[in-house]
Amino acid sequence: MATVKLWNDEEVSANPRVKAAFDDIRVTRKSDFVNNFWRALANQPELLERTWSGIKQVMVEPGALDPLTKELIYIAVSTINSCSYCIHSHTAAARAKGLTDQQHAEFLAVVGMAAETNALSNALQVPIDPEFNVG
Amino acid sequence: MATVKLWNDEEVSANPRVKAAFDDIRVTRKSDFVNNFWRALANQPELLERTWSGIKQVMVEPGALDPLTKELIYIAVSTINSCSYCIHSHTAAARAKGLTDQQHAEFLAVVGMAAETNALSNALQVPIDPEFNVG
Amino acid sequence: MATVKLWNDEEVSANPRVKAAFDDIRVTRKSDFVNNFWRALANQPELLERTWSGIKQVMVEPGALDPLTKELIYIAVSTINSCSYCIHSHTAAARAKGLTDQQHAEFLAVVGMAAETNALSNALQVPIDPEFNVG
Amino acid sequence: MATVKLWNDEEVSANPRVKAAFDDIRVTRKSDFVNNFWRALANQPELLERTWSGIKQVMVEPGALDPLTKELIYIAVSTINSCSYCIHSHTAAARAKGLTDQQHAEFLAVVGMAAETNALSNALQVPIDPEFNVG
Amino acid sequence: MATVKLWNDEEVSANPRVKAAFDDIRVTRKSDFVNNFWRALANQPELLERTWSGIKQVMVEPGALDPLTKELIYIAVSTINSCSYCIHSHTAAARAKGLTDQQHAEFLAVVGMAAETNALSNALQVPIDPEFNVG
């Protein structure tokens, strides 16, 4: 259960500002499905607009990193932040962008290894080598 | 300052088990430089061996994800875990594997956006859409 | 499902120490409803007492911060710690103390922005400006 | 040491896009001092612009929460995310906005209490009371 | 719902590599029950093998720390990482290894106190005393 109301399509249609954001999500993603994250954010039109605008700019527009790599970075962050919703939605998004089982397996291995060595480095309080200095 | 002693090369050479691990790190990485993380782990030869064996298998051996993508996933995990040492060492590693400034900028944008939407999803306690079910 | 038994009112009544704490919770909050957090802590009477005593001192007694501000700080911490239970219970508490939808929207915007810039600062390992020194 | 170069004022002046953002930061804050966070973000003009635009909208423009409350929420998030830079910069900002020692003391008590009960709730895996359901 | 398929015993039996790992889990633990964590990891045989090998070496083989202490450390980490699954499975494991209610109560008190003072230390950015230097 959410801490706010989830807006259904009828409620969305009745609010021009929210409707405009949902329309853009549907057109941009070429899909009628709008997931619950946006239906929860609909309670805060300004935050909805700014968040969607950011996601569109960062995750949808072409850039120097390919879309699948961006999704894997997103899932890595969501995993460590223990955000169940985000892990589910972005693992689904990664699959839709072509993530293979073998790539998923390697992704999991890297995330697990990083979490382990992060814990070791923190527990040992390893001092940063001067060689890593950017200068 | 570390919570354990950092082993210098002389101390490493005096312990066959640690020396063998350090030799393999140097040969595998084609570099004489062994960073402080391993010099701290040298106090625990068994953990040193298991950790290096894991890193070698996951991060060095070729697989379905390219080496730079793996480093970006690693930095993403380290950033959220707030592991200063790991952020420094793996950003340096990513640069050595060809990370461009434009790629770094996009990486930062994705990590920041993911952290923001993780916080929003958690605060809103968004319920997982059945569409994300693997089945 | 909890990792411990949740005490019902009958079990509470049978233990004088737990009963005393529950009585004080009900009197202090002017409500018969005692939420599951306390029913789980009832297994550890000493911890129950110390925790309730702390909550009463910090969250209930009047001070220099108003009660709603304290709840927002509480939810911010709970969100980043990904504590579903705490997010739910303290968002409900904030609403009971007058949180408006507009205030909730701004709260979410601040939490999201802070999480994003935390990730950026950590990934960039920004050195602390001497101007921030307390002296 | 940062993982990127920090831009000095001369370098900022040579890049029109970065200079425009810095000028707006100075005008908006009515201060010549621009802290290291922005000097690190200067390497990514697009991210610099989007982040500053977000901060300005969320933290500077008047809204339903007063500026000091927003800073306290910000520090709470930064504390749990263990972002040293953010804790320093936003504690300084809160002081500049009038945070008293007594308010700081209460803030610390709330953050500490929340962190403690978050850990207890998570360890006990307390089930969410139906009374907290939004509907 | 998981982000991957959970393997049932029939599927496990059809894959020699996965079957060998499951057989070793059952023999080592002297129990037919294999919990969902391993059924999820079965999708990644290499990761399954490496993870089980690590768990066996670290958690099962006798060492300088007794098995119950190791489980408590495990639950402490899982609590702060907000890993519901791990908290459940390792609290059950600790009980199977003799954890008493009184020990569980003290464990909770320590975890809560540590989480509280961690938040205070981070918010106060307490400088490390030279007396803690290992040298």
Next chain:
Amino acid sequence: MATVKLWNDEEVSANPRVKAAFDDIRVTRKSDFVNNFWRALANQPELLERTWSGIKQVMVEPGALDPLTKELIYIAVSTINSCSYCIHSHTAAARAKGLTDQQHAEFLAVVGMAAETNALSNALQVPIDPEFNVG
């Protein structure tokens, strides 16, 4: 650098409430050394008293868990919360209570393994087995 002033012994002596707490810390610990954490908390006498009282009750008074086990749980929490100060102070405390190098090595192995499997469980969103239900 801290976000608050650290009190020296002269300042402590001038405040009867703070002096009483420091006196009790010294007597209880049988040592003149009072570390920076308490010198920072001295700015908030009420929080200082409540925190010291909690630490004394949880970490000093004899109970069902031995003192070294409690310190290891404390360091595990501090490691995952990335609290540098707490990792340093409690690793020193554990050593003072007899932690051997071999025990430290095993502790590190458990913390690392837990962090790794936490990340895997979260990324896989493994559903909790009904067998772990307390009932």
